[in-house]
Amino acid sequence: MTVLPTSNSNTSDSGQGNRKNHSLSPLLAEMENALISVDRVRAIRIVRDSCITGSPFMCLETLIVPVLESVGRRWETGDVALSQVYMSGRICEEIVDTMLPAGDPRRVDQPRMAIAVLEDQHTLGKRIVLSVLRAGGYVVTDYGYGLSVDQLIDQVISDKVIILLISTLMLPAAIRSKEVITRIREIQPQTKIIVGGAPFIFDPLLWEEVGADAMGYAASDTLDLVRRMAEEVQR
């Protein structure tokens, strides 16, 4: 069984979920503590109390996204566990869904974005990224898991996807992403492709070998990468 690893930094195992993050404002730190303690009620209350007067996007940009990015950074340094990252993303996704329901025209649906697990059956990495992107207000099509190279290419071409996120867990699938990327580039060169998952973390040169535009180390990285790529393609 392979699991998602983290960075070279050594974990302190202080990840009980309640340690204060002093780099954040008191409000963001409170929200972060609520999330990594998996306290849905408190997280919802914080959002409700602090986002009354703002627009949903103001709330996303000033509260939810920065906190999710902070949780992601703390995972990278070994300060919180993947289970906490997952639950944080799910809670934020639920909150954002109430503010910006699916289909709400204010969601960011351009450029067209999709995510898939190539060949593998494990979906946790994809689910975390999806939650974080949706919590960031993006519309992302979920192609699911266990897709073959041909299936994924057909979907991307047919849907004219501009930003594709490929999640893998096992090394052979990560290596196969090269074929996906090469063939998509031949047909639809404007598509940007971000890869992620354990093999790319254990082998930091692999994402370049497969020809990806970028690698998402953690879900929070992906949010930033998508934001920058979206600006780039829309320029």
Added chain:
Amino acid sequence: MTGTMTSMQRTLETMGFKEPDRVPLFLLFTMNGAKELGLSIRDYFSKPEYVAEGQMRLLKKYQGDCVNPFTYAASEIVAWGGEVIFRDDGPPNAGNPVIKTNSDIETIEVPSIEDSPSLLFSLYTIELLKKKVGNDVPIMGSVISPFSLPVLQMGFEAYIELLYGEPDLFWKLMKKNEQFCVAWANAQLAAGATAIGCADPIASPDMTPIDLYRKTGFIVAQRTIAQIKGGVATHLASARTLSRIDDLAKTGTVGVGVSAFDDIGEVKRAINGRMVLIGNLNGIEMRRWTPEIAEQKVKGAIARAGSGGGFILSDNHGEIPWQVPDSVLFAISAAVKKWGRYPLNWVTDEG
């Protein structure tokens, strides 16, 4: 085996925190024997005789210090009613979850070892290997820990939500998984396995926070290991161990598999003679190593963790990827013989 000791003697000596003739090398091959026999991975795993023969050829070829009758993690899931998905260039995967909703936990039945062909396959493989290696080479049995098996039984996301949200159902599942794991481990020991490697990635600080682990996986591990009639080495399957060493030592495990992302020297110091350290070569990166890099990596690991015994050189996941070239594996084997001979005077000399 090489040197003046048998592989078994070498391994037992290091497990006793003494320095054997050299650092033991556990090259944990699974599907790799298929290449040696010229078979596809699916065909290779169709007969225990193939797996036993593959292991023996790999043992001779790379002169490691153990054989590994483990086939693939999904073999346990097959026993629980699940499916296995084969591929041509990597380990078979478990298919769709056998626990589709939390209510399935109430009704799912613990598989009987005797009625599970996928498990009987491994037991027969162990028996075949035992006939071939006797007491000269350790035979590593394998189980997935009760705490980590739900990732395959129900999917990672559903399991995390169960852990946080459904404690009663979680403990019902643990009771069933513990019963299965103990029976499965003891059956392998009875068939001739020397010790049991227990894959428990969810025990890693990368996966679960310490307070949650102490209330769940730690208790499960203590109860399970206490009932297994042989030595158990816990492997976190590439996830980090360092900050959880004290807890792992209290589970009763005799060894711990260490991540490539752990500082192996720090882990050795943290272990402080309580468990043997197994690791921590980066199997994924190994694919692109040159023989020279392989030698450097082996030398570095031995320098940081070899002194005083209590150290088995291995990869960091418990499985050598299909894509790792023979030249790298030969270089690892040669480097252990070159740099792993005790006493490790060169470590002191090089500072």
